[in-house]
Amino acid sequence: MNFSRIKALVIKELLAVLRDRRSRTVLILPPILQLTIFAFAATLEVKNIELALLDKDGGKAATELVQRFQGSPSFARVFALHGQQEVAPTLEDEQAMAVLIIDQNFSRDVAAGRPAEAQILLDGRRSNSAQIVQGYAQSIVEQYNRDLVSRYGLPAPPARLVARNWFNPNLDYLWFTVPNLIGMLTMVVGLIVTALSVARERELGTFDQLLVSPLSPREILAGKTLPAMILGVVESVLIVMVAILVFGIPCVGSLFVLGLTMVLFMFSVVGFGLFISSLCNTQQQAILGTFTFMLPATMLSGFATPIETMPKFLQVVSLANPLRHFLVAVRGIMLKGMPLMTVLDTIWPLLLIAVATLALAGWLFRKGIG
Known part of the structure; x- marks a missing residue:
């Protein structure tokens, strides 16, 4: 050459x-x-999340948890459902990314010091976004648990989730x-x-x-x-x-x-x-x-x-x-x-x-x- x-x-x-x-x-x-x-x-951030809430309890503890979700900057719109029959259509029609269901005995269990149950249903068709939304919800619930422990002296939750972000803190x-x-x-x-x-x-x-x-x-x-x-x-x-x-x-x-x-x-x-x-x-x-x-x-x-x-x-x-x-x-x-x-x-x-x-x-x- x-x-x-x-x-x-x-x-x-x-x-x-x-x-x-x-x-x-x-x-x-x-x-x-x-x-x-x-x-x-x-951007790969998950913003402007729409969350549906089904509060079957309506008590003081449940209302406080609902207010925490409504006041969170992670969720742009939080709206209430009026029955179990609205849960499936809400997710199927993509009206919301997730549905938070608070059990009917939630406030009673909190007052008695027993584990109180709240369920979040996520739209699995958007798996990455669903995982991020789950993290947002888990963070809110964990802070809620810490406040209850310090306020009423309730037993601490049996497990604690610790997240650490390497290379991008x-x-x-x-x-x-x-x-x-x-x-x-x-x-x-x-x-x-x-x-x-x-x-x-x-x-x-x-x-x-x-x-x-x-x-x-x-x-x-x-x-x-x-x-x-x-x-x-x-x-x-x-x-x-x-x-x-x-x-x-x-x-x-x-x-x-x-x-x-x-x-x-x-x-x-x-x-x-x-x-x-x-x-x-x-x-x-x-x-x-x-x-x-x-x-x-x-x-x-x-x-x-x-x-x-x-x-x-x-x-x-x-x-x-x-x-x-x-x-x-x-x-x-x-x-x-x-x-x-x-x-x-x-x-x-x-x-x-x-x-x-x-x-x-x-x-x-x-x-x-x-």
Whole structure:
């Protein structure tokens, strides 16, 4: 391979992108705007919860518990049900996320020092949200128990739930969302730049000029790969700086390890981009192919839904998704201070993905030339 010719092609590709004002705008502004918007819009917090209450007791102790739920900032709307027959429709029609049922002997049991029963029914169709709502309700009941013990000298509850949050003590959702957005936005930049590269040459009619140049097919692929990697890594560094300086996301781990992870991630992303580009004849097809790939890649990355909750066959498919491995690494480096060897254990599949996709893209590229 003639590296001087590859260097000339790399410079030509970078100048083609950077000299165009629209291209510069597309590369810089949208990722920063998306980071700012999605960091607040793509929240995983459970807010504006609607809770239904069925108070079968109506006594003093039950009324106090109801008032605690009504006064809690975790629940936006708390409304009363008038009978057991309304419980099932309330959950089935998604009128409320949960239904709290207070037993008819609740106040009597509290006064007698016996365990008093209150049941909460949760909408299991939204399992993650249901677990969070259960935590809210459990916190209210535990505080209620502590107040009763101190006020009336009742026996303490036989069990106490203690929660401890590692790596995010205040459960700040930005600490989870923003590192994920770093991977997603970097992937978008790498895919678009690479996928449009060959498609742009074909659409403008300059692809044939490359074929008759002294460049070999391997050198052309290298020249198309490196500019996308350079732009993607620079873009990712910019996004990380915004995440740390603007949003205050901690970076406990090594910036060198984070940079190494980004380079390997971009290598695998560029492989997918070249594969998409080798199948497209126009830039419009390349853009559509990019977004067709992005949606399932995002859904199978563990960003919105834990991978462990997916069906087994989807968990296997997600192993070929570079975003899945990168998100585990970037969260571990920034929030946990994950050391280099542990990071390598996490990201080594990215190298296999890159080799496989680049080899397939090269085969399709040479087949197209032939």
